Amino acid sequence: MWQIWLIIASLFFIGEIITVGFLLFWFGCGALIAMIVSFFTSSVLIQTIVFVIASTICLFATKPLVKKITKNKSVKTNAFSIIGKPALVIKDIDPLKGKGQIKVDSEIWSAESLDQTPISKDEEVTVVKIDGVKAIVSKK
Numbered sequence: 001m002w003q004i005w006l007i008i009a010s011l012f013f014i015g016e017i018i019t020v021g022f023l024l025f026w027f028g029c030g031a032l033i034a035m036i037v038s039f040f041t042s043s044v045l046i047q048t049i050v051f052v053i054a055s056t057i058c059l060f061a062t063k064p065l066v067k068k069i070t071k072n073k074s075v076k077t078n079a080f081s082i083i084g085k086p087a088l089v090i091k092d093i094d095p096l097k098g099k100g101q102i103k104v105d106s107e108i109w110s111a112e113s114l115d116q117t118p119i120s121k122d123e124e125v126t127v128v129k130i131d132g133v134k135a136i137v138s139k140k
Contacts, residue, residue, distance in 0.1 A: 001042065005035030005051075022066055023059070030055030079130045082107070087127055087137060093119040102127075102135055109135040 012028030034051035041047070082104045090108065093100030095116040102111040104127060113119050114128050114136050125137035 001038040001044065001047065002035045005031050005038055005047070009035065026058040026062070027055045029058045082109070082127050082135065083129060085127050086140070087111075087125050087135070089119050089121050089123045089125060089137075092121050093137070102137060104135070111135045111137050114138040 009028045009031035012024045012031060016022070016024040016028065030051045030053075033054040034047045037050045038047050085104055087102040087104040087109075089100065089111070090103050091099065091101040093102075093111050093113050095113060095118065098112070100111045100113075100119070102109050102125060109127075110133060111125075112131070112134050113125075115138065117139075119125060119137070119139060124140050126140055127135050128138050129136045
């Protein structure tokens with residue numbers, strides 16, 4: 001019977017590799033514990049109960065630790081990486097004409113002012129948010 005538990009554990013571990021969540025790993029651990037129990041008893045009922053209990057304990061005992069480790073590990077990329085950064089107005093920002101450009105980290109962006117006020121060329125601004133392909137800025 002231990003071979004079946006080993007195959008089940010392998011399937012859970014392969015499933016864990018394929019999926020993005022971190023859930024199937026604990027069922028794989030439960031299957032390995034059930035495999036160890038199968039060396040001592042031939043009762044499938046006992047092995048299954050051990051599998052369920054071990055998987056549940058592993059899941060609930062380590063879930064807070066996993067959340068703590070993986071918490072806020074995301075890195076802002078692409079357009080959202082410029083939010084909060086200083087920028088230089090390179091073309092007047094005119095809310096009536098809907099024109100204006102800024103330079104942030106050597107990138108040029110179309111820009112609008114947050115409060116719909118004109119901002120002159122060569123003024124420093126801060127990128128507040130991204131709206132489509134435009135950076136929304138405010139005066140420093």
